[in-house]
Amino acid sequence: MKLRFLLFLVLLLPATCVAGVEDLFDIKPIADGVYAAIAKPAYKLNCNAAIIILGDGVLVVDTHSKPSAARALIEQIKKLTPKPVKFVVNTHFHWDHYQGNEAYPSSWPAGVEIISSEATRENIERIGIPRIKNEIVTMPQEIANLKKDLEKASSAEQKSAIQGNIRQAEAYFAELKLMQVTLPTMTFDRSLILRRGGRTVEILWLGRAHTDGDVFVFLPNEKVIVTGDALHGWTPFMGDSYPYDWIQTLDAAEKLDFNSVLGGHGDVMHGKLRFELWKSYFRDLMDRTAAVYAEGATLDEARKTVSDFLTKKYADKFDPNFPKSVTANVTKAYEVISFPR
Template identity: 60%
Template sequence: MKRLRWLPIVLLLFAATLTAAEQLFDLKPVVPGVWAAIAKPQFRVNCNAVVIELDDGLLVVDTHSKPSAARALIEQVKSVSSKPVKFVVNTHFHWDHYQGNQAYLSAWPQGVEIISSEATRESIEHRGIPRVKNEMLEVPREIEHLKADFAQATDASQKAEIEENLRQAESYLGELQAMQLALPTITFDRSLIIHRKSRNVQILWLGKAHTDGDVFVYLPKEKFMATGDVLQGWVPFMGDGYPYDWIKTLEAAEKLDVEYAVGGHGAVMRDKERFHFSEQYLRDLMAETERAYAEGASMAETVKRVSATMIPKYASGMPPTFPQDIVGNIQKAYRVVSGDTN
C-alpha cells in the first residue's frame, strides 16, 4: 500500500508541457476575489489551498506539504493578483497543511502572519515536528524499496516509472532535510475576525472534529467557507479525530449561511449537500459500530459487519479507495465506542 503513494506521480510525465504550478494545482475563481487551488489528484503530497483577496493583501488557507509546492502556488497566485500575501491560515496540524509555511515567509520577509487555533499551534510544535523527523526515516526506506524494484524491473516503461518515482522521493527527502518549520504567529481560542472595508474574514473554531484544533475560514457576505479536513471530498482520515464531536462541529458549521465550500481535499462543494453526507456518514459509522460492539463483536467482526452496510450506502460519494479506507474509520470508531480512546 505504502509504495502505491508514489505510483501516480508517473502521470506527471504526461504533463511535461505544464508549468510546475499547473502540474500541482488548478487555480479556480469561486466567488469574486476568492480562488480555490485544487490540488491535482495525481500528486502525493498536497492539499487544496484557498486564496482570499483583501483590500491590502492576500490571505492563503493552508500551505501544502513542502515549500516547493507552496512556491509553485505563490507563482500561480501572482497571475491573478499583484497584492502581497499578508496572512496564512493553517486549518489544522497535519503535515500536508502546514509544511509549506516557510515559503510564504521567504517570499514576503517584510511580514506574513501565520494564523491557527492555539490547539493547532501546540500540536504542530509537539506532534507535527516529531512526525517530520519520523518521515525523514521513512522516506529513505521507501527509496531503498524503489531502488530494489528498479533493479528487478525488466520492462522499459516500468523502469521509467520507478525512476520518476525515485526522483520525486529523493527531492522530497531533500526538502524534508532542509525544512525549517514555521510555527503560527497569531493564535486564538474561538474566533478571530479580520475586518477590512471590502470584506470580513471570520476564522472560527467550532469544536473538535478531524483534530482538536480545526478552524473554518468563513466569508459571511460571500457565503463562502474553507473547511479544512473537517469537510472534504475524500474518505475522512480519523486517526487524530473525535467522531462524536466531529458530528456536532459539522452541525454548527452548517448553521452558517454557506453556498460554496472548499475542503482540504477534493473539488469545490456547493450548498449543504456534502455537510449532510458527511454528518450522516459519521452518525451511521458510530451507530453501526455501537450496535456491533453492544452485541459483543470483536474489532475484526465489527469491521466486516459495518463495512457491509456502509459501503453500498456511501460508495457513490467517496473515492474508489473507500472499501479499504473505511477499515481505519471503523477501527477508530470501535476504539472510541469501547472507551479505548476519545
C-alpha cells in the first residue's frame, strides 16, 4: 500500500522533475540529431549548450556555471540518446561556459575529450581559476547583501523571489568550494574537424572576439553554427574582449554557409541579421567613443553621451538589460582607445 502511494506520488511529479533533477534547459531540435539546450533563467546564470549526436557518441558544446547544471543537462541528454558523451567543447574561458566540465568525465570515466582553443585552456589556468578563488572569498558578502535585501522587501512576491535567489546563491557557493576545475584535454590553434558517422563537426578559431580564444562549432551539412558568446541573443559582454578584432571575426564567421545560429545565451537565431547588428553596434560604440575622446571627454562624460546615443539607436534591438550593459561597454571602449595616464 505504502509503495503504491509512493508510486502515485512519483506519477504526480511534473515532467520537469524526474529522479529529483530539475530540467534546467529547454531542448529544441535544430537539425536531425542536433539540439539546442536553452538555459532557463537562474540566479547564477547558465549558458546554452548544443547537443550533437555523432555516429558513436555525443558532442556537447559548453558546460554552464556549475557541475550540477551539467549533470542536469546530462539527464536530459540521456532522454534523447543512449550514446555516451565523448566530446565536450568549451567555446571560451568564462565561468558560465566551463565550470561544469567535471560532470562529463565523472559521468563517463571511460573517456571524454574536452576540447578548446589553446588560448582558452591557458585562460582558464591563468584567469579562470583565480576568478573562482575570488568568488569563494566574495560570495559570503553577496549572500549577506541578498539577506539585507530580503529584510527590506515589502511585497510577498519580492520576498519569495529574493528567498529563491538566496537558496540558489547558497547552493552555488557550496558547490563552488568543492569544484574540481577540469581543464580541456585537447587543444588546437585554428581548426579541429571531427568526422563521425556521416557527421562533420568543424571547431574553428576565427580570430579574437569576446575573448582571445573563442571558438565556433560549425556543421556544414546541417548549416548550423554554435557561436558561444561571440554572438548571442543578449547584449554583448565586452570585459575580456578585443572590439576591433571582434568585428573582423564576425565577418569571417558570417562567410560560412549556415541558417541556424545557437549563441551562448538567448534563443536560437536564424540567418545573419544578428551578425550585422552586432558589427554595427561595435562600430558605432568604438567610433562614437573615439570621437568624444578626441574632443577631450572624460570617462564619465563618454559614458553619458555615448550610452545615450547607443540606447536611442539600439535598445529595442537587444534585451531589457541593454541600458545597463551599454555603460560597461562604453567603459571598455574608452579603455581601449584612451592613452593610459
